[in-house]
Amino acid sequence: MAIEHNFRLTVDGTYKRHAPAGSQSCWLHFTAAAKPDLEQLLSSLSIHPLAQQRLMNGTDIPTFDEYEGCFFLSLFIVRPSGRTVNVRLLTGSQYMISYMDENDPLVDQVKERLLNHRGQALYPGYVLYHFLDLAAIRFLQVIDQIADRIQTLERQVFATPFANEIGREIYRMKTHLHELRQIAEAQEEAIKMIRHADLPYINQETNPYIEEVASRFSRVPAALDAFKESLSAIFDLQLSLKSDHMNVIMKTLTLVSVIFLPMTFIAGVYGMNFAFMPELKWRYGYPFALLLMATVAMLIALYFKRKGWWGETGTKEK
Amino acid sequence: MAIEHNFRLTVDGTYKRHAPAGSQSCWLHFTAAAKPDLEQLLSSLSIHPLAQQRLMNGTDIPTFDEYEGCFFLSLFIVRPSGRTVNVRLLTGSQYMISYMDENDPLVDQVKERLLNHRGQALYPGYVLYHFLDLAAIRFLQVIDQIADRIQTLERQVFATPFANEIGREIYRMKTHLHELRQIAEAQEEAIKMIRHADLPYINQETNPYIEEVASRFSRVPAALDAFKESLSAIFDLQLSLKSDHMNVIMKTLTLVSVIFLPMTFIAGVYGMNFAFMPELKWRYGYPFALLLMATVAMLIALYFKRKGWWGETGTKEK
Amino acid sequence: MAIEHNFRLTVDGTYKRHAPAGSQSCWLHFTAAAKPDLEQLLSSLSIHPLAQQRLMNGTDIPTFDEYEGCFFLSLFIVRPSGRTVNVRLLTGSQYMISYMDENDPLVDQVKERLLNHRGQALYPGYVLYHFLDLAAIRFLQVIDQIADRIQTLERQVFATPFANEIGREIYRMKTHLHELRQIAEAQEEAIKMIRHADLPYINQETNPYIEEVASRFSRVPAALDAFKESLSAIFDLQLSLKSDHMNVIMKTLTLVSVIFLPMTFIAGVYGMNFAFMPELKWRYGYPFALLLMATVAMLIALYFKRKGWWGETGTKEK
Amino acid sequence: MAIEHNFRLTVDGTYKRHAPAGSQSCWLHFTAAAKPDLEQLLSSLSIHPLAQQRLMNGTDIPTFDEYEGCFFLSLFIVRPSGRTVNVRLLTGSQYMISYMDENDPLVDQVKERLLNHRGQALYPGYVLYHFLDLAAIRFLQVIDQIADRIQTLERQVFATPFANEIGREIYRMKTHLHELRQIAEAQEEAIKMIRHADLPYINQETNPYIEEVASRFSRVPAALDAFKESLSAIFDLQLSLKSDHMNVIMKTLTLVSVIFLPMTFIAGVYGMNFAFMPELKWRYGYPFALLLMATVAMLIALYFKRKGWWGETGTKEK
Amino acid sequence: MAIEHNFRLTVDGTYKRHAPAGSQSCWLHFTAAAKPDLEQLLSSLSIHPLAQQRLMNGTDIPTFDEYEGCFFLSLFIVRPSGRTVNVRLLTGSQYMISYMDENDPLVDQVKERLLNHRGQALYPGYVLYHFLDLAAIRFLQVIDQIADRIQTLERQVFATPFANEIGREIYRMKTHLHELRQIAEAQEEAIKMIRHADLPYINQETNPYIEEVASRFSRVPAALDAFKESLSAIFDLQLSLKSDHMNVIMKTLTLVSVIFLPMTFIAGVYGMNFAFMPELKWRYGYPFALLLMATVAMLIALYFKRKGWWGETGTKEK
C-alpha cells in the first residue's frame, strides 16, 4: 500500500504516512490535529455521507457498517489505566483510513508489523487484522490485570473480612466491568460481522486471520462475565463472614448480660434497706449470697455450654 | 412530497402541512384536534381497517405492522421529564401520515430538516428516518440524564451511606428503568423489522440511514440494562455499608455492656447490707474494690483488643 | 356459517347455535352439559382420535396442534377474579367447534360480534380471531388490575414500611404471576404457531387479524415479567427500609445503654458500704458524684455526636 | 409384532415375551437378570457397537441417538418416591428391544395397552409412544405431588414462620428439583429429536401421537421451573417474616431497656451513701424520687409512642 | 497409521512413535522437550502459519479451527487435582499431530486403545475420538468428585451450620466451578463444531463415535450449572440457619433482660437511703418486695409465653 500514487496529488495535509512504497493501496492515519485534512480528503472521495459522519464523530460502542464500496469499523482499545479509546477504520478495496483522537502506540505497532511483513502491506485486510489483533491483545492484558486485582481482593477478604474498603472496591470494579462488558460484547459482535460479511476487500488470504482474532477476542466477554460472578461470590463471602462475626459478638453480649443480670439482681436484693431481712443477720449470709450468685452464674453458663453457644462457633447447635 | 396534488381536493381539515412543494408524495401530520379530519382522510383512502384502527387508537408499546400497500409504525419518544409519548406513522409509497396526541417540537424538527434537505423530502423513507433519528436522539439524551442521576446517587451513597432516601430513590429509578426498558426493547425490535422487511417505499437510498439509526438506537436498551445493574450494585454497596455500620454499633454496645456489667456487679456486691462482710471493715477495702473493678475491666478490654473487636474495623479478626 | 345445512340432520343435542344463517360453514359451541352430544358429533365426523381426546379432556396450558384436515387450539382466558379458564377450539375448513366447561360471557360476545359483521361469519378464521381477541382483551384487563394492585402495594410500602402484611401480599402476587406467566407464555407461542402454520382454513383475509392479535397479546408476558421485577424491587425496598429501621432502634438502644451503664456504675460505687470511703464524708461529695456522672454522660454523648450516630440518620458517618 | 418368527430360532433366553401373535415385528424386554441373553441377541444382530454399548450400560441423562437401521432412546421415569429409573429402548424397523435394570409396572402397562389395541402392536412406533406416554404420566404425577408439597410448605410458613425445619425442607426440595430438572430437560429434548428425526420405522400414523406426548411432556420442565421460583418466593417470604420478628423482639428489648435503665440509675443515685444528700432528709423525698422515675419513664414511653415504635408494627414510622 | 512411511525420512527427533505399523497415516505426539522437532516438522509441511502458531502456543480455552487441508483442535483435560491441562491436536487426512506441555497418562491410554483396535488406527478420526473420549471421561470423573464434595458440604451444614469454614469452602468451590464451566462450555462447542464441520478426514465410520462423545460430554456443563445452583442453595440454607440462630440468641437476651431489668429496678428502689420510706419499716416489707418482683417477672414471662417467644422456636407467632 502506498499513499503517493492515489491521493498525494489532491490531498495535502499533516497526516502520517505509514504505507510502504511500491503498492497500489494505501493506509492513512489521522489524529485530532489532522481532522481538517481528513474532512477534505473524505469530501474528495465518493464516500457515503453516513460513513464520513461516523468517521468524523465516532460511536459510543464498537460498530460495523457496510456501505457501497467500503465499510466502517469503530473499534475500542483499552489503555493500561482501564480507560477505553475509540479507533475508527474506513476500509475500501484500495485504501484504509484510520482515525484516533489521541496519539497511541497502537498505530506505530501496526506500522512496525507491516514493515516487518511487507507482503501483508498489499492488502487492507492485513492492516485491519493487525488493528484487531492489537486491540485483542490490549483487552487480554487488561483482563489479566483485573484477574490479578480480583485475586488480591480475594486474599484481602480472607485476611481482613471486615474492612469497609472491600465493599467499595467491589462496587468500583463491578461498575468498571459493566462498562468494559458492553464495549467487549459489541466489539465481539462487530468482529463476527466482518467474518460473516461478504467483503471483497478482505481477500481469501486474510480470512483465517480475522477468524483467529475473532476466536481469541471471544475470550474477553466470557472472562468479564466470570469476573462479575467472582465479585458476587466475594461479596457473598464477605457477607457470610460478617454475619458470622455479628453472631460471635451477639453471643458474647448475650452470655455476659445473661450471667451478670441475675447476679446483679441478687446483689441488689441484699442491698435493700428493709428493717427486717433475716439473711442480713446470718453469720454466713455474705458467703451464702456469693454462693447463690456463683450457682446461678454456673447454671446459666452450663445451659450455654450445653446449647453449644459457648466456645467454638464451629460446633453443632443442639 | 407535497400535500396539494393528491388529497387537497378531497380532504379538508386543520392538519399542518409540512410537505415542501413540487413533489409527488406528501407528509401529513395530525394531532388530537384534527382527529376527525384524519378519520375522514383514512376512510377516503383504501387503507386496511386494522391500520386505520391502530393509527386512531395507538399502541401500548412500539409496534411495526405491514399491510398491503402500506406499513404502520408506532414509535415512542421520551420527554425530558422521562415520560414517554406515542408517535404513529402510516407510510405508503406516495404518502406518510403521522399522528401525535400532543404538540411536540419533534414534528417541527423533522419539518426543518426536510426543508434543509429538499432532495430528501421526495421520499417517505427520509421522513421516516428523521422521525427515527430524532426519537433515538431523545432517548439518548434521557440515557445521559439517567447516567448523571446514577452518578449522583453513587456519590451520595459514598457520602451519606445511611440516608433513608437512597433506598427510595433506587426503587423509583428501577421502576422507571423497567418502563423505559420495555419501550426501548420493543422499539429496537420494530426498527430492526423495518430493516428486514421488504418495503418498496423505503428506497435503496434511504436504507443505510435506517441501518445507521438502528445501530445507534441499539445503545439504548443496552444502557438501560447497565443502569439496572448499576442500581443493583449501589443497593448492594449500601447494604454492605449499613451492615458494617450495624457491626460497629453492636461492637460498641457489647464492649461497654461487657465492661460495665461486671464492674456494676462488684459495686452491687459491696453495696449489700450483710452484717458480716469482712472487706467492708478493711482499711483499704474501698481501693481494693476499685482495683478489682479496674482489673476486671482491663482484662475484658484486653480480651476485646486481642480478638480484634476494639479499634479499627478493618483489622483482621483472630 | 350455519349449523342447519351440514350437521342438523345427523346431530341432535343441546348445544347452542350461534351460526348466522345462509353460509356453508358452521360454528358449534358446547358446554359441560352438552358433552355427550359433542362426543356423538365427534365420532360421526372423521376427526383424528387425538384431536377428539384433547377437545374432550382439555390441556393444562395453551396448546396448538395440527391434524389432517383440522387443527386444535386450547386457549385460556382469565376471569376478573384472576382465575384462568380453558377454551378449546377445533377448526376445520367448514366448521369450528368450541368447548368450555362453564358458561362465560365470552361466547356471547363472539356471537354478537359475528352478528354485527355478518361478512366475517363466513370463515372459521374470523371466529378464531374473535376468540383470540377477546382472550387478549381479558388478559390485558387483568394486567391493568395487577398494575393497580402493585401501585397500591408500592404506596403502602412508602406509607407503612413495617406492615407484616406486605411480605405476604408480595408472596401471593408472585405466585399468581408465575401461574399467569406460564399460561401467557404458552398462549403467546400457540398464537405464533397459528401465524406460522400453513393453514388453508385461515384465509388470506384473516391473516392480518391474527397477526394483530398476536402482536397485542405479546404485551401480556412482557408485562407479567415487568410486574415480577417490580415486586422484587418492592421487596428490596421494604428490606432496605426495615434495615434502616433496625439501625435506628439499635442506635437508640446503644446510646441509652452506653450513657446510663457508666452512670449507674458510678452510683453503684458510691452505694458501696465500705467503712472507709473518703468521698462519702466530703461536704460536696454528692454534687461531685452527680457532676462526675454528668461529665461521663456528656463525653459519651459528644463521642456519639462526633461519630454521627446521634440525630438524623441521613448524615455522613465519620 | 411377534417374537416367534424372527429370533426364536437363534436366541434362547429368559426375557419376557410381550409380542402379540401374528405380526412381522416383535418387542423384547430385558431386565438385569436377562442381561447375558441380551448380549447374545445383540451380537447376533448387526447393530452398531455404540448402540449395543449404550443399551448395555445406559446413560446418565435421557439421550436420543440415530444409527444406521435403528435408533437408541434412553428414557427416565420417576418412581412415586421421586427416584428416577432408566429405561433403554432400541428401535428398528421390525423390532423394539427394551431394557430396565429393575422390574417396574411400566412394562406391564405397555403390554396391556398393546393387547387392548392389537392394531397398534404392528408398529414399533406405537410401542415407543406408549413408553413415552407412560413416562410422561409418571412425571406429571410426581409434578402434582411436588405441587402439593409446596402448598403444604406455604401453609406451614404462614402458620409457623420461624420453624427451623422449613429452611431445610426448602433446601431438600430445591436439590431434588435440580435433579429432576436436568432429567426432564434432556428428556424433552430427546422427544423433540424423535419428532424432528427422519425415521422410517416410525410410520406416518404414529407421528401425531409422538407430537402429542412431546407437547404434554413440555409441561414438566416448565412446572419444575415454576416450582423453583415458588421455593425462592417462600424462602424470601420466610426471610421477610423472620426479619419482622427480629424487629419486634429488638423493639421490645429496646423499649424495656431504655425505660428501666434511667429509672434504675435514679434509684442508684438515691442509694448512694453520701453523708450530705439533702433529698434523703426531705419529708417527701421518697415520693419525689418515685415521681421523678415515673416522669422519666413516661417521657420515654411517649417518645416511643410518637416515633411509632410502640404498639402495632404495621403503623407508619414517623 | 504409521510414522515410518511418510515423515521418517525427513523428520528426525525425539517425539514418541505411537503409530502401529502397516498403514498409510501416522500419529505423532510431542511434549515440551520435543518442541524444536515439532517446529522443524511443521515448517517442512505446508501447514497454515496460524495453525502452526496455535499448535506451538496453545489457547486459553478449547477451540476448533479449520484450515485448508487440516484442522486444529485445542482440548483441555482435567487432572484429578482439578487443574486443567491443554492438549493440542492438528489433524490432516493422513496424519494427526498432538502436543502436550507435560507428560500425562492420557497419551499412553490412547496408544493402548489403538493397539487393541488396530482397525481403528487406520484413520485419524479414531485417534481424535479416543482423545475426546478420554477427555470426557476425565471431566466426568472430576464431576463425580465435585458431586461428592458438595454432598459432604451439605452434610456439614446440617451438622455444624455455624462453621466459618463452610462459607469459605463454598467460595472456593464456586471459583473453581466458574473456571471449569468456561473450559467445559467452550469444549462442548468445539466438539459440536467438529460434528457440524464438513471434514473429509473424519470418515463416515467415525462420525457416530464423535456424536456419541459429544452427547456424553454435554453432561459436563449441565452438571457444573447444577453444582453452582446447589452451592447457592447451601449458602441460602446456611444463611437461613444462621438467622434462626441469631433469632434464638436475641430472644434469650431479650427474655432475660426484660425479666431482670424491672426486678433489679425494684431492688434498687428499696435500696435507696431516704429517711422516710414506710415500706422499709413494714414487718413483711422484705417478703412483699420479693413477691412484687416475682409477680412482675411472672407477668413478663407470661407475656412472652403468650407471644410465643418462649420455648420452641417452631411454634406459631401470635
Ligand SMILES: [Mg+2]
Ligand atoms: Mg454473549
Ligand SMILES: [Mg+2]
Ligand atoms: Mg447484544
Ligand SMILES: [Mg+2]
Ligand atoms: Mg456463558
Ligand SMILES: [Mg+2]
Ligand atoms: Mg459467553
Ligand SMILES: [Mg+2]
Ligand atoms: Mg448470556
Ligand SMILES: [Mg+2]
Ligand atoms: Mg422481547
Ligand SMILES: [Mg+2]
Ligand atoms: Mg436484548
Ligand SMILES: [Mg+2]
Ligand atoms: Mg429476552
Ligand SMILES: [Mg+2]
Ligand atoms: Mg445480553
Ligand SMILES: [Mg+2]
Ligand atoms: Mg446487551
Ligand SMILES: [Mg+2]
Ligand atoms: Mg434478556
Ligand SMILES: [Mg+2]
Ligand atoms: Mg442475559
Ligand SMILES: [Mg+2]
Ligand atoms: Mg437471552
Ligand SMILES: [Mg+2]
Ligand atoms: Mg417456552
Ligand SMILES: [Mg+2]
Ligand atoms: Mg419472552
Ligand SMILES: [Mg+2]
Ligand atoms: Mg421481555
